[in-house]
Amino acid sequence: MHNFIRWIEVDLDAIINNFREIRKLVPAPVKILAVVKSDAYGHGAVEVAQVLAETGVDMFAVTTLEEGLELRQHDISTPILVFAPMLPFEVDIMVKSGLIATIDDMGALEALALGAKKQSIRASFHLKVETGMGRSGLLQEQLSAFLSRLKDLPAIEMSGVYSHLATAMMADKRFAHKQFAVFSQAVHEIRQAGFSVIAHIANSAAVLDLPEMYLDLVRVGTLLYGQYPSDQVARKITLKDPWQMKARVISLKQLKPGDSVGYGRDYVAKKALEVGIIPVGYADGFGMVPHTRPVKPYDLVKSAAKSISNMVGIVPAHFVTRGQERLPVIGRVGMQLSMIDVTGKGIHVGDEVVIPLRRTTSGARLPRIYVQDGSLKRLRSICRWEDYRI
Numbered sequence: 001m002h003n004f005i006r007w008i009e010v011d012l013d014a015i016i017n018n019f020r021e022i023r024k025l026v027p028a029p030v031k032i033l034a035v036v037k038s039d040a041y042g043h044g045a046v047e048v049a050q051v052l053a054e055t056g057v058d059m060f061a062v063t064t065l066e067e068g069l070e071l072r073q074h075d076i077s078t079p080i081l082v083f084a085p086m087l088p089f090e091v092d093i094m095v096k097s098g099l100i101a102t103i104d105d106m107g108a109l110e111a112l113a114l115g116a117k118k119q120s121i122r123a124s125f126h127l128k129v130e131t132g133m134g135r136s137g138l139l140q141e142q143l144s145a146f147l148s149r150l151k152d153l154p155a156i157e158m159s160g161v162y163s164h165l166a167t168a169m170m171a172d173k174r175f176a177h178k179q180f181a182v183f184s185q186a187v188h189e190i191r192q193a194g195f196s197v198i199a200h201i202a203n204s205a206a207v208l209d210l211p212e213m214y215l216d217l218v219r220v221g222t223l224l225y226g227q228y229p230s231d232q233v234a235r236k237i238t239l240k241d242p243w244q245m246k247a248r249v250i251s252l253k254q255l256k257p258g259d260s261v262g263y264g265r266d267y268v269a270k271k272a273l274e275v276g277i278i279p280v281g282y283a284d285g286f287g288m289v290p291h292t293r294p295v296k297p298y299d300l301v302k303s304a305a306k307s308i309s310n311m312v313g314i315v316p317a318h319f320v321t322r323g324q325e326r327l328p329v330i331g332r333v334g335m336q337l338s339m340i341d342v343t344g345k346g347i348h349v350g351d352e353v354v355i356p357l358r359r360t361t362s363g364a365r366l367p368r369i370y371v372q373d374g375s376l377k378r379l380r381s382i383c384r385w386e387d388y389r390i
Contacts, residue, residue: 022224248353
């Protein structure tokens with residue numbers, strides 16, 4: 001039992017199921033790297049990494065040095081790749097902690113070699129090759145000089161090479177195949193130069209649609225957390241959703257016609273209503289939707305139609321659910337409190353509702369409850385960590 005008034009529930013068995021479904025699809029000896037960046041997409045990087053390490057994952061990846069150190073501090077010994085390019089002041093701790101750096105230019109190569117030599121530790125890195133994502137990565141024309149210089153740096157080892165697909169989640173795979181061709185040429189040149197590396201480019205979308213790109217290792221993030229990368233990829237595996245946010249109704253009040261709700265008096269009751277107050281707001285990520293610039297006319301029309309529907313009340317902009325029912329949010333979403341219309345629903349103070357929340361924007365202050373084998377395994381909050389069953 002717990003006494004939280006709003007919390008996130010994470011079903012570890014669902015994550016294990018998703019990993020095993022991926023493992024059935026991806027044949028041995030191809031390795032699986034679990035991406036646990038951004039606190040494992042809001043699920044909790046430490047808890048997810050612990051259960052996946054026990055289940056047989058081969059490697060983890062995070063974005064930042066701090067994320068990698070968090071796993072090390074909780075005794076995760078599985079190899080960890082850090083995606084973000086390394087800054088000079090991060091070199092010493094990167095080497096000392098045994099994390100695998102991403103190198104994408106000659107300057108970072110020299111810095112890692114110097115740091116490894118200074119500590120008398122042989123440091124490992126993966127080379128990031130730019131193939132069309134337009135982000136970080138060594139250019140093809142820089143590769144020959146890079147490899148030539150690397151041969152003179154015995155303190156460091158290039159254990160892998162990778163790139164990032166930009167469009168694998170789309171129905172049109174032509175650009176993905178173009179990227180793969182560029183990457184394959186880079187891998188060939190690296191191996192011809194005498195370097196033994198694992199090569200990886202396949203992400204969650206490629207795992208489903210592009211098996212020819214599996215190579216030595218695949219990187220999965222979205223699939224692990226029970227979601228498909230888009231509605232344009234194949235549904236080849238059975239995923240389970242491990243994540244729910246819940247909150248309790250903490251107060252009820254009656255509104256008369258003409259009463260207003262919230263800041264700005266944006267909502268004025270047209271009839272008698274019963275309103276429930278829930279302890280969730282934009283500080284928790286509720287009501288926060290990333291803005292994406294419309295690219296095609298269809299996108300613009302779709303965005304405008306949604307905004308108009310929200311404005312005139314055809315479709316509520318925000319809502320919570322109780323069972324199969326949607327309960328609309330009325331008034332503005334507050335920082336930590338929001339109001340929902342519960343008229344005629346028989347709701348009482350203390351009842352639970354489910355909050356639709358984007359996982360990666362869920363507030364770090366929200367408690368996480370971890371369940372495995374039908375039992376509470378761990379509570380994690382800003383105040384405490386509690387293990388219930390190890």
